[in-house]
Amino acid sequence: MIARALGVDGEQVRALLGVWFRGDLRTERSGLRSSVMKLVLYFLLGLALTVPVVGSPDGFIGATVFLTAVALIVGLEVLVEFHRVVLAPEDAEVLGPQPVSSRTYFFARLAYVLAYVGAFVTALALPSVLAFALAWGIDLKRGLVAALAAYALGLFVVSVIASMYASLLRRIRPDRLRRVLGYAQILLLFAVYGLFLLPSWDLSPRPFGGGGNTEIPGWIYLNPAAWFASWIEWSRGNGGIRTTIMGGLALLLLPLILVLIRDRLSLAYAQQLATLLHAPSASPAKAELFEKSLWIGAFLRPEHRAVALLARAQFRYDHKFRLSVLAVLPMIAVFGLLALRLGGLQDPFVHGLADFDRSLLVYLALFLSLLPLQAQLRESDHHEAAWVFRATPCDPAEVILGMKTVLLLSFVLPLLLLLTGIFAVSFGDLWHAVLHSTMLFLLVHLVLQLGYLLAPADLPFSLPPRSGSSTASMLALALVILVLILAVIPLLVQYIYPRGWSLVLAFAVGGALSWGLERLLRRRLRWNVRSLVIPSAPRIHC
């Protein structure tokens, strides 16, 4: 009845929502398991957000930090999944010829966006909302207002991004925009990690709103999240003039949201996006000659070079792959900064295990970053193109080993060079820094070898994203890494590092172990990949 009064075809809205939700639950990337996992992850992230809520020196600052995190995370999610959550360009092509009115499409899309954003804002905000409602005595009104503020801000972020998206596409080439967005997402990740890891939060109980001693800086009101946080201040009857103005501004934003998205959730806009996305680039990407690259020369075997070339091309042109690789950097940076905040790194050759709690963070960042990277090299949206490995006369075992070499030379080596610099500055001894980094390189290589020994023999970029086929092997490798960091490294530092001869012996044993593992790995891969080889194919270099 209401739908008809609004000029909306309710039956069509139900049909459209049914198709989109089914798409969410059925596709490889987003399936039911993946969606539930994502909600659990957001809930855990939400638990971490209660730290600034409860521990900030002032209730308003805590609320602002919490809502800023919500805005950043919603922004991140929407940027990553824009074409699925907000507007799918393929809608124009599939729905364009169907008799669906613009208004019906708008309402269906709006309902979908609300459901999607609502679900993950709920998971993210629930712990903090409960904290607002219960941490300073039971106050359900405060909790409810905090929830409303989180939903309204989430929707505001979506509408701003939606309204800017096509304008950006018009000014920036799609490939460049994707690149820019990728970096924006990395910055957002930095901000999200940094938000609740870097500042010092005092978790001792205090009255909500602090003792009135906290001076709230004026610049905080430049952040729209602070405007919505003013609602929470209102809810406890603490409405100063500044809070009233800012809270009023946030209220004014609500109709603006509808205005912003009215024209954006439309088939015409979807068509516009599709046209902009498929428009040919004005200036084609610079093509570098494979043979001329110095970096590529480091890969000695042709199969390894082929994998390196593919990985480099994927990194350049596959937005998701690049993001998944770059997403490791904030973790490393934040762990590194935390180590510095705890007092910096000390020379293990001089101080032994004195600062192991700080170094532990750096080792964790270095070793654990290998897990997602190892998985990412196996997965791609273009996984069907991996047939080429089976149709060319390459050695599939060497192709798989090529992934390990790519990880080692393109990721571990540059990272360890950077770490050597940091060690050199922290230790005040370049030689010790080089020795320690070399030992870490040897250990990382052993971990990678074990990783490929444990993992299924999959060719590079040959699996659909998030196929989960290697979850068990990743868990096993994570255990190996934890044992290595918590047992092997302390043993090395405590008993091997103090004596020169024992260090040389350790390098020799490590090298021999690595050599043996490489042989074992090659043999195991050759055995496992027999089914991938075309029987009559001659063995020649590709």
Add this chain to the structure above:
Amino acid sequence: MFAIEAHHLRKRFGSKTAVEDLSLSVRYGEILGFLGPNGAGKTTTLKMLTGLLPPDSGEARVAGFDVVRQPLEVKRRIGVVPESGALYAHLTAAEYLQWVATLHRLPQDAAEERAARLLELFDLTDVRHQRMTGYSKGMRKKVLLAAALLPNPDVLFLDEPLEGLDVHAVRVVKDLLRQLAAVGKTIFLCSHILEVVERLCTHVVVLHRGRKLLDRPLPALLEELGAESLEEAFHRWTGTGETGSIAQEVLRALERP
């Protein structure tokens, strides 16, 4: 009364002109072959005529309705098979057809019966409950053809409808199009398979670089040009006839060490 009428249609994308001053008309019961080399503006024209893309200027009417002012009336009377083959592949073929029937507000019983018949016609009955992500290109094209036919439209817009189909399906579609035209349905057919156009179409329009090059009934056209086949005539019009020397060039390049 024309099923499709277009007057001075024009569409530009930035500085590139996709379609310029295009006028055409197609009668009910006619099969129009809409031809042109890649990038000639065929798909853009089809999008404008089906209400997917607004023209910059000019006007068009399909089944008696203005495509810009009355797009829903137009869409209730047309069936479209896009060249891209875009569909929601996470659905099964049966679900997709049911969904299209809902959007067209077809009575459920009639829609189910029609969908079952169409799936049978295109040999998809056994796989109708499988998700289309596992379908071949030809199978997806069959589903799109079935979806386009499901609402029993007055006008069919088909962009490369035979691409990817097996021999049997091609024959089924060709027979079907002839019979649909015989009962008064209009078919707007974009295809690169000139042999099919020659056998099926009653009228041909050739587009080149966004402009209409020719618009004639097919038999008159062949007679006028003195060409033995549509393929020969097409290469003459578009100046793409010399392919022997290109093939020689490729062979020479392959022989170089």
